Amino acid sequence: MLVFWKEKIAFMATPKTGSTAYQEALRDRADIVISDPTTLKHTAIQRYNRFFRPMFAVAGAEDIETLAVIREPIDWVGSWYRFRSRPFLKGNPNSTAGMSFDEFALAYCQGSRPSFAAVGSQAKFLTGPKGEDSVDHLFRYEDQAGLIAFLRDRLDVDFDLNRRNVSPKKDLFLNPKTERKLRRKLAAEYDLWEGLA
Numbered sequence: 001m002l003v004f005w006k007e008k009i010a011f012m013a014t015p016k017t018g019s020t021a022y023q024e025a026l027r028d029r030a031d032i033v034i035s036d037p038t039t040l041k042h043t044a045i046q047r048y049n050r051f052f053r054p055m056f057a058v059a060g061a062e063d064i065e066t067l068a069v070i071r072e073p074i075d076w077v078g079s080w081y082r083f084r085s086r087p088f089l090k091g092n093p094n095s096t097a098g099m100s101f102d103e104f105a106l107a108y109c110q111g112s113r114p115s116f117a118a119v120g121s122q123a124k125f126l127t128g129p130k131g132e133d134s135v136d137h138l139f140r141y142e143d144q145a146g147l148i149a150f151l152r153d154r155l156d157v158d159f160d161l162n163r164r165n166v167s168p169k170k171d172l173f174l175n176p177k178t179e180r181k182l183r184r185k186l187a188a189e190y191d192l193w194e195g196l197a
Contacts, residue, residue: 012069022161075172
C-alpha cells in the first residue's frame with residue numbers, strides 16, 4: 001500500500017494486479033510505503049477502514065480517498081495459477097506445478113479450497129461484506145494508460161513502470177463447462193469489473 005498524504009490518496013495493493021511495479025515506481029514519492037509483511041501490503045478495504053482510516057483521521061487526514069486495481073477475473077485466477085507454478089515452489093502444497101489451469105480453476109470453485117487454490121477474492125478485497133465500502137477510484141488492470149494518467153495528474157509526478165513479480169507463461173485453456181462454473185463463482189468480481197466499462 002502507498003499513501004500520499006498531501007494528495008489524500010491511498011493506493012491499495014490488490015494482489016496480482018501489478019501493485020509491486022507501482023510501488024517500485026512511486027515509493028520515493030509516497031509518504032507511507034507498506035511493502036512487508038504481505039498481509040499489510042495487501043490490506044483489503046475492510047481492514048483499511050477498520051484500522052488505517054481511524055489512525056489517519058487521528059493524524060488529521062479524515063478524507064483520504066482510496067484507489068485500487070481490478071483485473072479481468074478469469075485472467076486474475078490465471079495469474080495466480082501461473083504465479084504458483086514457479087519452479088522453486090515444486091513440492092510445496094501451494095504449488096500448481098504439473099496441473100492444468102482447468103484443474104486449478106475447478107479447485108478454486110470448491111467451497112473448501114485446497115491450499116494451492118486458496119487465493120482469495122478481488123471482490124472481497126475491494127468491498128465490504130455486503131458489497132458496500134468499496135474503494136473510491138477503481139481502475140481495470142487492462143487500463144494501465146488510464147491509471148497512469150490519473151496518478152500523474154493527481155500526484156503531479158512523471159514516472160516509468162517496469163514489470164515486476166511477473167509470473168511464468170502457461171497455457172490457460174479452460175473446458176467450456178469449467179469456464180461457466182468459474183464465471184459463476186466469480187460473479188461478484190465480474191459485477192465490479194464490468195461496472196467500470
